[in-house]
Amino acid sequence: MIVVTGATGNIGRRLVGRLLEDGVAVRALTRDPARAGLPPEAETVRADLTDAAGLEPLLAGADALFLNLAAGGQEAAGAVLDAAVKAGVRRVVLNSSIAVTGTPADETNFIARMHAALERAVRDSGLEWTFVRGGDYATNALAWSASIRESGVVRDAHPGAQGVPVHEADLAEVAAVALLDRSGAHQGQIYTVTGPEVLTVAQRVAAIGGAVGRETRVEQITEEAAAEAMSGPHFPKEAALELVRMFGGTVGTAPAVSDAVERVTGRPARTFAEWARDHAADFS
Ligand SMILES: NC(=O)c1ccc[n+]([C@@H]2O[C@H](COP(=O)([O-])OP(=O)(O)OC[C@H]3O[C@@H](n4cnc5c(N)ncnc54)[C@H](OP(=O)(O)O)[C@@H]3O)[C@@H](O)[C@H]2O)c1
The missing domain is CATH 3.40.50.720 (NAD(P)-binding Rossmann-like Domain)
Known part of the structure; x- marks a missing residue:
């Protein structure tokens, strides 16, 4: 089962649809299931991720997590990551940013700093990871x-x-490939999308x-x-x-134009x- 944060968002909604097409179980997190309008095949669960108490049950039974900073901000994303580790989730796909360069320049602007900190937390978590650095x-x-x-x-x-x-559909499809990966080919990969x-x-x-x-x-x-x-x-x-x-x-x-969408999904961006x-x- 795959947990999707920000499931009603631009990327999340496309991602939920794409994962369901593949026949996997999806737990879609939203603050308001009644308004979410997500497909009935998804398990749509109420969650305000800024409320750190009670995050662990949201991750229970999941193999993989799609983590989006937009779903509650940096602190919330860190708490979800901790809960994923505790719940025994194996793999995380982080919606990061092209602003992250892996150099000291990452500390020079707000957007890079936020995403770079989260990338570090993911690397330190011990989970298998893939970073989708879109821009x-x-x-x-x-x-x-x-x-x-x-x-x-x-x-x-x-x-x-x-x-x-x-x-957003291309970002979702790159994330889906990494979330569904059984071969390990996408583990530890950084995709600049x-x-x-x-x-x-x-x-x-x-x-x-x-x-x-x-x-x-x-x-x-x-x-x-x-x-x-x-x-x-x-x-x-x-x-x-x-x-x-x-x-x-x-x-x-x-x-620069990246070819990651085509490389990862097999289809042109x-x-x-x-x-x-x-x-x-x-x-x-
Ligand atoms: N914009 C860019 O050019 C750019 C470039 C690089 C990276 N990024 C990254 O991409 C992110 C945006 O992704 P996106 O466009 O898919 O996001 P989005 O459309 O803004 O979706 C975010 C979703 O998060 C959920 N959410 C908000 N607050 C929450 C909370 N407290 N608890 C639980 N869920 C909450 C909302 O769903 P509900 O209302 O249903 O709860 C919302 O639909 C940015 O934050 C940034 O990290 C953006």
């Missing part, structure tokens, strides 16, 4: 959905910033316009304003500003145009 999730574009719906305009500090957006093509912010906005059949454009705003819009209760403005500046650094410098078509309803 530049295509789902980040969902933050534009309201403004695209209202006006077709996206406000961004760096319209020329480049990235390699990755579809990107989409198949470099795209600027402006090109993504245009791709969404193509998918929904209306005109879209980017309006440039200051880095401060962009950081303000991005920050929230779990994401301080300073960290957001760091991220906005980091995106600015990619203007004119294309990041999905394009952003495909992602935009899959999500057209979010922007219409």
Whole structure:
């Protein structure tokens, strides 16, 4: 049986579906099973992972765990990992980040620091592990959905910033392969997962316009304003500003494209145009 944290999230929902297709038992964790809308074949269990008491029963009987930091944050993820060790879980697939480089640079920004600390905890746990270091999730574009719906305009500090957006289904499929692995081939592996093509912010906005059949454009705003819009209760403005500046650094410098999706799953990574078509309803 495989336990999936963040099961109603972008990656988690795809992952639950993919694991069920393979015929394995899945325990899907969510704070609200009634609203989860997960397939009935999954064992959907209520769990607020920030409540460290009572985590162990959630892991009882599991062979493998998909651990997503989004499901309650860093402390919660550490507590789930401890509970997994106690419950005798064998394998963990960690949803990590491309920001982690395995160098001292990992301590220089908020996102890298958080994921690097969790990677260390996983390595120290004694469990078999696989790290899925994704970056530049295509789902980040969902933050534009309201403004695209209202006006077709996206406000961004760096319209020329480049990235390699990755579809959540590809992240889920890489994770699924590692979770289902019986051969040991994925044990101790670090997969840097990107989409198949470099795209600027402006090109993504245009791709969404193509998918929904209306005109879209980017309006440039200051880095401060962009950081303000991005920050929230779990994401301080300073960290957001760091991220906005980091995106600015990619203007004119294309990041690397990884072939991990194809290598691990045997299928090419999905394009952003495909992602935009899959999500057209979010922007219409
Ligand atoms: N965005 C990027 O470009 C990027 C790049 C690299 C890595 N990442 C990593 O990917 C993560 C996001 O993954 P995602 O997009 O699949 O996440 P997501 O869609 O935000 O899903 C997170 C899920 O976690 C659950 N959750 C939230 N708080 C919880 C709590 N206290 N207890 C239990 N469950 C809780 C929620 O489900 P319920 O509401 O049903 O409980 C939610 O559906 C980030 O946090 C980061 O670690 C992101």
